[in-house]
Amino acid sequence: MKIAFFDTKSYDQEVFEPKLKAAKFRYKFYDTRLNEDDVILAKGCDAVCVFVNDVVNSTVIDQLSELGVKIIALRCAGFNNVDFKYAEQKGITVVRVPAYSPYAVAEHAIALLMTSTRKIHKSYIRTRDFNFSLQGLTGFDLYGKTVGVIGTGKIGRVFIDICKGFGMKIIAYDKFPADIPGVEYKPLDTIYREADIISFHCPLTDDTLHMFNFGTLGKIKPGVVIINTSRGALIDAEALLEGIKTKKIGAACLDVYEEESGYFYEDLSGSIIDDDTLSRLISMPNVIVTSHQAFLTREALENIATTTVQNIKQITSGEECANIVK
Numbered sequence: 001m002k003i004a005f006f007d008t009k010s011y012d013q014e015v016f017e018p019k020l021k022a023a024k025f026r027y028k029f030y031d032t033r034l035n036e037d038d039v040i041l042a043k044g045c046d047a048v049c050v051f052v053n054d055v056v057n058s059t060v061i062d063q064l065s066e067l068g069v070k071i072i073a074l075r076c077a078g079f080n081n082v083d084f085k086y087a088e089q090k091g092i093t094v095v096r097v098p099a100y101s102p103y104a105v106a107e108h109a110i111a112l113l114m115t116s117t118r119k120i121h122k123s124y125i126r127t128r129d130f131n132f133s134l135q136g137l138t139g140f141d142l143y144g145k146t147v148g149v150i151g152t153g154k155i156g157r158v159f160i161d162i163c164k165g166f167g168m169k170i171i172a173y174d175k176f177p178a179d180i181p182g183v184e185y186k187p188l189d190t191i192y193r194e195a196d197i198i199s200f201h202c203p204l205t206d207d208t209l210h211m212f213n214f215g216t217l218g219k220i221k222p223g224v225v226i227i228n229t230s231r232g233a234l235i236d237a238e239a240l241l242e243g244i245k246t247k248k249i250g251a252a253c254l255d256v257y258e259e260e261s262g263y264f265y266e267d268l269s270g271s272i273i274d275d276d277t278l279s280r281l282i283s284m285p286n287v288i289v290t291s292h293q294a295f296l297t298r299e300a301l302e303n304i305a306t307t308t309v310q311n312i313k314q315i316t317s318g319e320e321c322a323n324i325v326k
Ligand code: NAI
Pocket: 077, 078, 098, 099, 102, 105, 150, 151, 152, 153, 154, 155, 156, 173, 174, 175, 176, 201, 202, 203, 204, 205, 207, 208, 229, 230, 231, 255, 256, 292, 293, 294, 295, 296
């Protein structure tokens, strides 16, 4: 078994290497992303291991198939970047890591929310310059506010538990509602109308693409805080920017961005960014952007590596694997 790892950073390599050696798997780590141009790097490999911004469309899958690749192992939960139905047709098994630490992502969403509502990003910079003024730093209590949670799966539920601790009222929307104590399910439009804070925790699918759009701007409560730690394209970035510019949106906390591929995970501090929407959003005082880092805890990395290696072992040895994407 030889595996080509795409889009890897040192923190991936450090955690994967001992587990791959223990499993007696051969491997190659590439920092390049898997795409139509670089798929040739998988030559001689039985499996590829990919992350959120690798492009695994039908063209790439055709080439992987020609190279003899039998497994596409996602080292993440979301699989919107993989044409898994086409892979299945070509006899390639797609596996993923459905849960590695919902706490990591939910806690990051809360970290962004509190940074935003208490303006910690501003005060951190001020006090480093010995500016101890409080002018413009007035925040608001989370206690008693209504939070709308869109997607009440593993991450959404941890997020809800934390919000309960703050004494917030919780309303939710999910295509498949569950029975969660203290949570009232409502239609999506009602969530938009009633929530002071809206946090997205559902997957990106045809149904959820741009579920926040220009039409949503006419429904939201003025001053609403939008949090997205799920997938960028749930939100139409142009509509979000319009909402910020017209002050309908009070603040945005984004760990993901619709067009993040090509920017996120790279040091572009010396470059000219040609995405005007991203540049404008980042320049806003009430927008906080992190670079798809919500998953990045020690615990999550350990779990990702353990499950990915186990997924590949199970497929190659013909054992049942619960993490096949079907
Ligand atoms: P999950 O599968 O446990 O929960 C997803 C929830 O969304 C489910 O309750 C499902 O019923 C609901 N849902 C499905 N379709 C929907 C629709 N059309 N409208 C409303 N709700 C719908 O997934 P989990 O683990 O909670 O992850 C959620 C998302 O978080 C993932 O899909 C992924 O995109 C994102 N994520 C982001 C990370 C980051 O680092 N920023 C890391 C891990 C996941």
